[in-house]
Amino acid sequence: MKPSTSTARSTARSTAVQPSAALPHVALNVSQLSWTIEGKTILSGVNFALQRGEMLGLIGPNGAGKSSLLRCLYRFIRPTQGQISLFSQDISELSPKAFACKVAVVQQDTPHYFDMTTEQLVAMGLTPHKGMFDTNSSGDSEKISKALEKVGLSHKLYQQYERLSGGEKQRALIARAIVQQPQLLILDEPTNHLDVRYQIQILELVRSLGISVIASIHDLNLASALCDSLLLLDNGQVSAMGTPTEVLTEERIAQVFGVCAQVMPHPQHANPLINYFYGYQKSYGHQKSTMDEVVVSHSPDTINGVKTPS
Numbered sequence: 428m429k430p431s432t433s434t435a436r437s438t439a440r441s442t443a444v445q446p447s448a449a450l451p452h453v454a455l456n457v458s459q460l461s462w463t464i465e466g467k468t469i470l471s472g473v474n475f476a477l478q479r480g481e482m483l484g485l486i487g488p489n490g491a492g493k494s495s496l497l498r499c500l501y502r503f504i505r506p507t508q509g510q511i512s513l514f515s516q517d518i519s520e521l522s523p524k525a526f527a528c529k530v531a532v533v534q535q536d537t538p539h540y541f542d543m544t545t546e547q548l549v550a551m552g553l554t555p556h557k558g559m560f561d562t563n564s565s566g567d568s569e570k571i572s573k574a575l576e577k578v579g580l581s582h583k584l585y586q587q588y589e590r591l592s593g594g595e596k597q598r599a600l601i602a603r604a605i606v607q608q609p610q611l612l613i614l615d616e617p618t619n620h621l622d623v624r625y626q627i628q629i630l631e632l633v634r635s636l637g638i639s640v641i642a643s644i645h646d647l648n649l650a651s652a653l654c655d656s657l658l659l660l661d662n663g664q665v666s667a668m669g670t671p672t673e674v675l676t677e678e679r680i681a682q683v684f685g686v687c688a689q690v691m692p693h694p695q696h697a698n699p700l701i702n703y704f705y706g707y708q709k710s711y712g713h714q715k716s717t718m719d720e721v722v723v724s725h726s727p728d729t730i731n732g733v734k735t736p737s
């Protein structure tokens with residue numbers, strides 16, 4: 428199988444449904460957002476805007492505050508300070524039902540849904556759009572089938588959700604979000620349980636929906652390939668925001684993640700492709716880390732005697 432020479436990003440976008448022209452250009456605006464709990468500041472002065480139809484990757488080391496930021500966006504956490512607006516409307520002013528019609532969330536840990544088939548789980552995505560006494564129609568069944576087909580789970584329609592594998596559960600939750608037809612999709616580590624094929628496929632699928640997306644992603648190469656822009660969070664603050672090329676520099680990867688990397692254009696899409704170097708990390712309690720020297724010299728010829736590619 429030979430990959431296309433067109434970019435993975437443009438290929439996915441070419442099938443996108445264009446969002447309504449009536450909506451403002453900025454989907455999400457976050458201004459001076461801070462969150463403090465138990466005297467500890469977790470998020471501080473976070474500012475960014477997500478353009479309509481754009482896919483924003485939220486990256487950063489463990490504990491940087493990615494999930495906390497997403498929780499503020501889907502109203503699980505009330506920020507200590509700041510404002511979040513969705514298509515120019517303050518999200519705190521939306522009713523729970525109005526909010527659920529506009530925003531879908533796929534959380535990091537797959538929740539338990541005992542006694543529910545995959546079909547019933549995905550049908551939950553229709554609930555915000557229904558009145559109290561509305562029942563599911565044949566059109567609804569078609570929406571559910573199409574969403575399950577998109578995530579490759581048609582054959583699991585009647586299987587108990589609890590019996591799906593971790594990756595299948597993740598894909599079923601994404602199918603539920605698709606059925607919800609949100610204006611904003613929030614994904615907390617959506618590729619967590621997925622094998623490499625589904626990591627690519629699910630993110631390409633999410634891109635192809637043509638809606639505004641914010642997703643926390645640990646795999647920097649995946650984020651680089653599939654996101655329009657990246658927001659790098661470090662210690663609760665925005666360290667950088669911009670295109671993958673602007674954000675993913677060797678210096679910044681060393682500073683924020685504490686690893687030495689070589690960044691080059693990806694042969695298919697030309698966004699940064701990151702190669703990590705090994706063997707220089709501090710081993711706890713023994714060796715002094717050579718990281719500082721690596722960062723200072725920036726393009727080491729050798730690391731621990733291993734010649735690095737030029």
Ligand SMILES: Nc1ncnc2c1ncn2[C@@H]1O[C@H](COP(=O)(O)OP(=O)(O)OP(=O)(O)O)[C@@H](O)[C@H]1O
Pocket residue numbers: 464465469487488489490491492493494495496
């Ligand atoms: N409810 C809470 N009470 C106290 N501390 C919290 C709470 N929620 C998060 N934190 C702390 O906030 C910091 C950021 O956590 P968060 O889960 O947002 O980071 P993250 O970037 O998503 O990390 P990871 O990549 O490991 O998932 C951590 O130090 C965490 O312990």
